[in-house]
Structure formats: C-alpha cells, structure tokens
Amino acid sequence: MRKSLMTRLAAAAFSTTLAISASALLPVPAAAQGVALTSCGNSGQGFAQWLELFKQQAVAQGVSPRAVSAALGGITYDANVVGADRGQKVFGQSFFEFSDRMVANYRIQQGRQLIQKNKALFDHIEQQFGVPGAVLVAFWGLETDFGAFMGDKQTIRSVASLAWDCRRAEMFRTQLMAILRIVERGDLTPQAMRGPWAGELGQFQFLPDHYLNYGVDFDGDGRVDLIRSTPDALASAANYIKALGWQRGQPWLEEVRVPSNLPWQQADLSIKLPRGQWAAMGVVRADGRPLPNDQLPASVLLPMGRNGPAFLVYPNFDVFTEWNNSLVYATSAAYLAARVAGAGPFNRGQGKAIPVLSQAQVVELQRLLNARGHHVGRVDGITGAATRQAVKVEQMRLGLPADSYPTPDLLAALRAGR
Structure with a gap:
C-alpha cells in the first residue's frame, strides 16, 4: 500500500524551507557550502565526501556535533532508494482504478469505528484545530492504514541518499537538515526513524520538515512522537491541515x-x-x-x-x-x-463506457501537447493539473466537449495534426 503514496513528496515542494531565521545561522565554511549545496551524484561515488561536508554545514548552522554524529555516523548510500524514486508510476492510474482500491469498505468502517471509540480525543482536536475526524481518518487510512504500515527502511539513510542524488537534491537536503533538528530536539532517536523509502515519518507520513514545523505534543509527555503516539499524530495532522487553510465547519x-x-x-x-x-x-x-x-x-x-x-x-x-x-x-x-462522514458510494457515470488512456498513451499525448506550445511539466504519463488544462484548451480548439478529460478522440486528432 505504501508504494501508492510516494509522489506525495512532489506536493511538498512548496514547503522546502525550514522554519529557521536566516539571520540566526552561523557562517558556513566555503568548501562545505560549495559541495553541500551544489554537488550531487547519480551513483554512490562521492557520497561519503559530500556527507562529511554536509555534517560541517549542519554544525555551522547550529546543530550540535553530538546530534550530527548520532544521526549521520556510519550512513552509507542506498542505490535501491534512488531507483525507487525514479520509478514511481502509481498516479498514472485513473480515479476509478485508484479509488476502487484505496477507498475500501474496511477503511470506511474502521475510520468510523476509530472516531466513535476515541470520541473525546477527536472532539478535542476538532475543537482546537477545526478539522473533523472524518478528514483526519481519511488521510490516516490512506497513508498508513491507521498506523499499521509505516515502513521499515532507515529513514536517515534514505533521505541522505536522495539528498546526494541529483534529481531532487535541494529538497532532500532540506529534509535531512530537518531530521537532524528532530534528533537534536529529542523527539526521536535515529534508530526509531524508520519508514518508507522516501523518508516520510509516522502515522501520517510527514516529511521531516513538516514533522519539525507542525508536530504537536498532544499527549503531554514532552516529545513530539508521530510514530508511537496516536494523539500526537492526529493533532499534528490537524495542525498541518489547519495551516494549509482549512475552514472550520465548511464542506469539502x-x-x-x-x-x-x-x-x-x-x-x-x-x-x-x-x-x-x-x-x-x-x-x-x-x-x-x-x-x-x-x-x-x-x-x-x-x-x-x-x-x-x-x-x-x-x-x-x-x-x-x-x-x-x-x-x-x-x-x-x-x-x-x-x-x-456518512455519504453513499458515488454514481459511476451515465451508463457509457469511459475510455482510459494507458500511461504510454498519456506520455504520447503530453509530448503532442508540448509540441503545440503547451507546458505540461514533466512528461511522465500522469494526468496532472497542467496536462488537464492543456487538454481543455485543445478540446475547445477542436470543438470537442471541453471537460479536461483526455480521450482517444483527442489523441487521434493531435496525432493527425489537427
């Protein structure tokens, strides 16, 4: 189930800056700054040297040598993690394919039961953050099956490997620095940081910088533990959702x-x-x-x-x-x-067969759209917002129903150069 959630990292691109005042940072040695911020690699070669310079950078930015050593000592490059990052395909699925699998009856029933069983906790969280229990358990269920599957890879090794890889180095270096500050703060030990290959943590699969910035100690034990403390995990998710702009008492x-x-x-x-x-x-x-x-x-x-x-x-x-x-x-x-929250299953449509382009066909469509001057972003076979917008524009130009949904008719028209 966890494989289906990896591209969540792309959604976090808007939040790649830690909540640390730039004026509070100590000067970074020139050598460390140059390698840590600009160098990267497509294999394990050079990883150890880069990691040593990253350690220097972390200490220069105020992380204690003790925390740096505890977290990064002995860390090695993991090529399997980097390979997994480059091979994501799950969101090439259609809404029917994904929702049929993920919005399963057991998740609906278990979500309702958890809200009922922990009513006082969910009521307290909604009172403080304004986020209803149904929304929390939906993310909880999709991310980790309510805490049952949080991943078992060494989080620090995974994030360090991705921070060295050239594809999204800057983003993962932000996450690696956040991990060091979580260790420094005493929330988790490096050994407790285990999760999926992409470095997310806890029952809601928080990125490390989200853990650092939105984590809440809701059980009052003095630590933010999003792995073992369900109250902390639920309240932190509600705090993050509120920060994203949730409006109390409004529908979704x-x-x-x-x-x-x-x-x-x-x-x-x-x-x-x-x-x-x-x-x-x-x-x-x-x-x-x-x-x-x-x-x-x-x-x-x-x-x-x-x-x-x-x-x-x-x-x-x-x-x-x-x-x-x-x-x-x-x-x-x-x-x-x-x-x-009580809604019934959706109507699957108007009784007509709904064509679904294969991922290879969507790749072809994206290339044809780009050739016509659109900018769909990464050509990956995933029908994201930019692809849908380009589809709509072309449907309008061709006199097709402009519902933003890619169809074989549209693909055939673009192939024919219309």
Missing part, C-alpha cells in the same frame, strides 16, 4: 448530478462560482434535491470526464490537493472522508 466535497448541456469548460478546479450559480445551470445534489441558492464558492470536478461521476468541491478541497498534488489521490482522500 459532495457528489452531484450535472445536466448534459453543462458548459463543460466551466468544470475546472480553477473556476469557482457561487453554489447558487451552479444550481441555476441545472446542477443538483446526488439524490436530486436542489443545491442551496447561496454564495458559497464551489467548482465542478469531473475526475473521469463528463460521462463519469461529478462532484462539487469547495475551498476546503484545496487542502487535499495541497497535501498531495495528485488529483487522483486528492479526490480519493476527499471522497473517503465524505464516506466516513
């Missing part, structure tokens, strides 16, 4: 029905209209009841295109895409939270 996602003549180009996460305006366009709740005629901002989300399920998503949905910028993951997490 609900299934709706959309009319066949909906202006499909309006179904876009970047387009937020008053809920009453969607109602005027013929959008109704899943059971056919009218939407409230109010000003609450909302977007129509069609994860499988106009013939698939339809959702109305609210500003709180943005938190799910901040947690993980994969739309497939974010929609699945929000849907799981809605199910835990």
